[in-house]
Amino acid sequence: MHADPTRELTGAGVRRATRQATAARADTSWLTLGGDVLSALTVAGVVVAVFGGAFSALRERIAARPEAAATHLPGELTALVAALLVAAGVVALLSRLGPVSATPATAAWWLPLPADRRGLLRGELVRTCWVAVVAAVVVALPVVLAAPTAPTVPEVAVGVLAAVLLALAAVGVLVVLQARELTGWVAPAAGAVATVAVVVPAVVGTIGTWGWVPSGPGVPLPVLAGVLVALAAAALLAADRVTGRLRAGALRDRGAAVFVASASALSLDTRELGRAMGTPVHPPRRTRTWAWVRQPWQAVVAGDLAVLARSPWRWGQLAIGTALPVLAARTDGLGGVPALVAVAVVVGWSIAAVALGEPSRSAHAAPAADRALPLGAKDVVRARAIVPTAALVLVCAVSAGVAGLGWQWAALGAATAPAWAGAVVRGGYRPELDWSGPVLSSPMGAVPTSVTVTLVRGLDLGILGTVPLIIGLLLGDVPDLLLAVALGWSLLLALISVETAQKKA
């Protein structure tokens, strides 16, 4: 067979031909697309209005309260920390997923073609940019709206635009790093930045007073906008130039992760999503021998300890989970509103619980590993609660003790830990999502109740276990009776969690 190289399609030509073939079979008209865009914009507008109103009401509530004596951190700083947290999350996400990747179909049909790879992948780069833009808007909006002083409409627009431009610049830089196969350090670095950003202000705010108040950049807005536009444009141009150097194997691997992550996100399977997004595990420097293991349950504990010890990412999550309630309690305004501190407590301890749930999630994915030991199914689950209990006693005691500035608060935190430890195994061993259950009518459409119940399984009992601590926050004190009730309640919930954790056959 003879072929004429001059008649080969270019990368752009292949994309165009595929797009035309797809469009010919699609039943989406420009009118439907316009309607969908209009709906999305309307929903976004409603969300902005609702969030804006809620934050405005909150600001008024905070202003009406007397300043809490123990707060030392300016609200602007905590807003900056929140921005850094979400930015680090987005950067880590982009680096994990590529940012440029090839869908399984692209990897199978396009990459082996003699067409230029740069032209083939330009569509993927554009798609990544759109994802980054949407992510920037979604994460920047609440942060801008939650600023300590009420933002004006132009200020909101500038904040969101800056986030969009920075996100595009980040995509460009990450693609350049991806082409040089240097993205391995990005997610750990983003995690480290997030950890430091939360822990340092929490510590400094507890032992002293934070002197620096973040403010807007001291340059005229047009100059700032110009710099950001130039930065984003330069990064994207550089990215476009290097996409031709991306290796097919790496594109296929990242594409597989994107595929699983997208499917998990669409099917609301957060556990599978976590597996797809998990950071790569590096081989340990030395193999452990576990000479102290004499009993089957000790083997479970030893394995769980090794899984946690080998993931700095999870250590960072534990540190953030511990520091978040402290940060909220130390922040001017936030610290005086018990409900907001309670939210920070639940969010922080949920992060810690998710970090500690990795062994349970792995065991659920690999049930043969659980069956390999001479331990009954329920005893395996009980053994798997030991490490989370020990870690969460530390996390909750330090977190609550430092946030409340007193040993009673530390004791209340420690008393709450068993409920969260139970939540860890309950969440890790939760059954697969069941979409066949009854549905509940809601203003947003039909809600499958069994899916919702399964999704919150684990977190539900953790939050219930935190109720005594929330009561303590509202009372502003920890009576002995509350401490006793908290411990009994937490142990009961832990028992329920462990005994009802479902194992996969």
Place this chain on the structure above:
Amino acid sequence: MAKTGLLEVHDLSVGYGGEPVCAPVTVAVAAGTALGVIGPNGAGKSTVLQTLVGLLPPIGGTVEFDGRPVDEREAAFRRDVVTVLDDDAFFPSLTGAEHLLLTARGHGVADADEVVAEEVEEFGLTERAHALPSALSSGQRRRLALAAAFVRPARLMVLDEPERRLDAQMRRQLAARIAADVADGLTVVFASHDAEFLSTVARRVLVVDDDACTVVSPKAAVAMLHE
């Protein structure tokens, strides 16, 4: 009727959603013997094995291990029965050697280090023992799963196509090893498509089929595989 086998299967119907995938199975496996299971792809061999070890509920009939109904959730069952089925999954953060060590120590094996070292060598994993499972090839992961079955004591070993993904030399070595362990008193039930493996290990062979599940001699079974 007197119970003669370590594993007693009576009129066992297996399948999914109440639909049997093959004819009912009745067989007794005496201690210290090996039962092979053969049948074409999709005949229901894996379903039979999974039901024998309690991973799937039977549609009908009974399975008893050591005189008691099978319940894979019980510690005693897990102590006595080792399975290597189609689910060789591992903890992503633990190396191959660590998986074996934890299994051996969890079963209270004396000299676990030496036992693990011997099995690592036996299964040709010496150079890759300290690698994470994700860094192993498909065949090496299979070897690791099989090695995990031998670093611990067991009375009954259930294997689903143990020869799968193994090279010819490793297949022969594994067959000889299992045959030797059967001679030492181990009871083995295994599914296989490999005539040489089957004739080396099995004393009797269960033929899984839609019409009737019958027990035949290894010679007859090998002839059926060659048909």
